[in-house]
Amino acid sequence: GNALKSPPISESGSREIRAAAKAINAMQMRLRDYVEDREHLAAALAHDLRTPLTRMRLRLELLRRSPAREALAHDLADIESIASSVIDFAKFEVTEEKAERIDFWSLVESVADSFEDASFDEDATPSRGLICIARPVALRRCITNLIQNAVTYGKKAHLGVRRTGDTITLSIRDEGPGIPQAKLDAVFGSFVRLEESRNRTTGGLGLGLTIARNIARGAGGEVILSNYPGGGLLTELRLPVAA
Ligand SMILES: Nc1ncnc2c1ncn2[C@@H]1O[C@H](COP(=O)(O)OP(=O)(O)O)[C@@H](O)[C@H]1O
Numbered sequence: 692g693n694a695l696k697s698p699p700i701s702e703s704g705s706r707e708i709r710a711a712a713k714a715i716n717a718m719q720m721r722l723r724d725y726v727e728d729r730e731h732l733a734a735a736l737a738h739d740l741r742t743p744l745t746r747m748r749l750r751l752e753l754l755r756r757s758p759a760r761e762a763l764a765h766d767l768a769d770i771e772s773i774a775s776s777v778i779d780f781a782k783f784e785v786t787e788e789k790a791e792r793i794d795f796w797s798l799v800e801s802v803a804d805s806f807e808d809a810s811f812d813e814d815a816t817p818s819r820g821l822i823c824i825a826r827p828v829a830l831r832r833c834i835t836n837l838i839q840n841a842v843t844y845g846k847k848a849h850l851g852v853r854r855t856g857d858t859i860t861l862s863i864r865d866e867g868p869g870i871p872q873a874k875l876d877a878v879f880g881s882f883v884r885l886e887e888s889r890n891r892t893t894g895g896l897g898l899g900l901t902i903a904r905n906i907a908r909g910a911g912g913e914v915i916l917s918n919y920p921g922g923g924l925l926t927e928l929r930l931p932v933a934a
């Protein structure tokens with residue numbers, strides 16, 4: 692996250708404050724190394740998995756049709772889906788994509804276009820011309836993950852974009868069961884899926900919200916979940932308006 696990359700706090704003041712600041716700075720550095728190690732490990736692993744997986748896929752195509760081949764194909768598909776989630780996870784953490792000015796509405800519109808069940812609210816006045824600063828490929832992934840969840844777990848995604856002060860908000864309301872209040876934080880954890888979705892064959896590994904929140908925070912923003920009073924989940928992506 693961002694907090695780990697913030698500069699160390701000043702180690703001056705009374706003796707106790709200096710000691711506390713020192714301890715906090717040391718801990719921040721240890722945590723940062725740990726997280727960066729994990730990110731690089733995931734990236735290397737994902738990269739190295741690609742070649743043998745492709746080779747296996749090609750070899751599989753050459754095998755004669757048999758129940759064993761079907762079973763292998765099924766296992767391989769599972770491994771591929773795990774690998775691609777890890778690749779996604781690693782990619783948005785490690786790549787050096789540069790932040791740039793992005794026309795937020797256009798980006799949301801183009802992501803929404805690829806989902807049959809996502810549409811803009813009729814009464815939402817279009818907030819065009821809102822510019823934010825973010826890594827474009829990453830932000831597209833973030834928005835995709837959030838809309839994907841709404842259509843997967845909530846049937847339909849109703850979108851709205853608005854500006855409040857210096858904040859751009861994308862709101863995504865769905866028609867699903869929402870998330871139990873006590874789980875609203877937990878679902879942002881890596882590999883966390885709720886009971887109902889755990890046995891689904893569709894959907895991911897529980898990394899979608901982790902990735903989305905990391906990307907939002909990387910751009911100075913946040914992802915917020917709440918249960919809509921009238922039912923369904925309300926997902927909000929907030930980003931600072933570019934000066
Ligand atoms: N719009 C939603 N409505 C209900 N539950 C949701 C919604 N979005 C996410 N969830 C729950 O949060 C879990 C974690 O979501 P996510 O991190 O995107 O992982 P994944 O979609 O791969 O399971 C999902 O498995 C699901 O249980």
Ligand SMILES: [Mg+2]
Binds near residue numbers: 839
């Ligand atoms: Mg998801």
